[in-house]
Amino acid sequence: MPKPTIAVGILDVELQQMPLVEPSVSGVHNFTYVLSTHPIQKDLAAFHRIHPFAHLAVVVSENLKGRLDFESFFERLAAPYGAEVELIFWEKETPLPALSDAVDAVYLAVVFERSPEEVGLLSEALAERKLPSFAMSRSYVDAGIMACIDQIFRKLALIVEGVALGEELAAMPVRHNLDEQWVLNAATIRRIGFDLSFETLFSARFLKADEPTTDRRLSLQEIIAEGLQSNLDLRIEKRNVDLAGQDMRRAKSSLLPTVETSTTLLQVDPNVAERALGQQPERTGAGTGTVQQVLFSEQVFANVKIQPAIAPIWSRSTWC
Incomplete structure (x- = not known):
């Protein structure tokens, strides 16, 4: 050169x-x-x-x-x-x-x-x-x-x-x-x-990292709501909280009275009843009823007291 x-x-x-x-x-x-x-x-x-x-x-x-x-x-x-x-x-x-x-x-x-x-x-x-x-x-x-x-x-x-x-x-x-x-x-x-x-x-x-990709705008509350809705783990934990509430109602139901009834009706053929000479009625009916009430049970009473204490723990572990 x-x-x-x-x-x-x-x-x-x-x-x-x-x-x-x-x-x-x-x-x-x-x-x-x-x-x-x-x-x-x-x-x-x-x-x-x-x-x-x-x-x-x-x-x-x-x-x-x-x-x-x-x-x-x-x-x-x-x-x-x-x-x-x-x-x-x-x-x-x-x-x-x-x-x-x-x-x-x-x-x-x-x-x-x-x-x-x-x-x-x-x-x-x-x-x-x-x-x-x-x-x-x-x-x-x-x-x-x-x-x-x-x-x-x-x-x-x-x-x-x-x-x-x-x-x-x-x-x-x-x-x-x-x-x-x-x-x-x-x-x-x-x-x-x-x-x-x-x-x-x-x-x-x-x-070009700051270029918007959508015209949609969301408030903070809407972002949180959509995040909770789309997060499967959070939805599962929320269901666990709902189930904890069911457990509390189930525990209280153990203290309620239990009522049981039953009925029985027996119909016999008329010819058979006639040949029995009064020993076999043509129709027979029976009814029974029982009422049970828990008066004392350490297990039942303890469960009723424990369930209200467990439910808030589920709630805090889910949303904190």
Whole structure:
């Protein structure tokens, strides 16, 4: 290069055909580049961890068609996951890339010339189909794509400083350590109903997290009422309280008088009664009645006193 040149945004040496010689330098006079330690291979690995895709659509700008061998590159990267790759070149005149019905995940690769509005329309279409999406850049997540791995760069200033001190760019290392962090679009995740692991939730940064998802408004009392209604455990405990009240009434009923009555009616055939010569009446009726009242029982009296004391304990254990 006639002048010192630093290329940034290099995502993959093989895909972008950048010069690389040992020990991880460009080897080209007056030229170096910033190679992320988070290449596309790691993007796909991270995406597959949160969503084990089987048919991945990779969206690339049409103006790169024929310049790089995207198809074999992505097929090789997806092979360890047993996934098929559907390479789609996003044509300039087409508002949205055409995805087949088999697609279950979308990776937005190199589409730098697309505006945030166009990416937003794409994310809307993907959300309508409940398709998880992953991008190479956080700007796409701002526009509505579901997730990316953000890269916080810290080394560019050191390269510029090295140039100012007269160091040869060809000998400067191109690999730099970057801090990596999940960046997720909360609105998109809610819309497609995507489930995330606790590990991802705790380590991620969320965008659009404060966007409302419904126009329904509830008062505090309504929230509590709906929570109690939908909480099965609380409903079971409330039933236990109701049953405790039944136990108290059952205990008191043991002190009430017990009345039992019975009647018996016997009808004999007239001819049989006649042959019995008065020893067998034609009709016989009988009735009995008994009344029982508990006068003293330690067990019954104790149960009547215990049940009112148990019921408040059930109530406190349920609602406290």
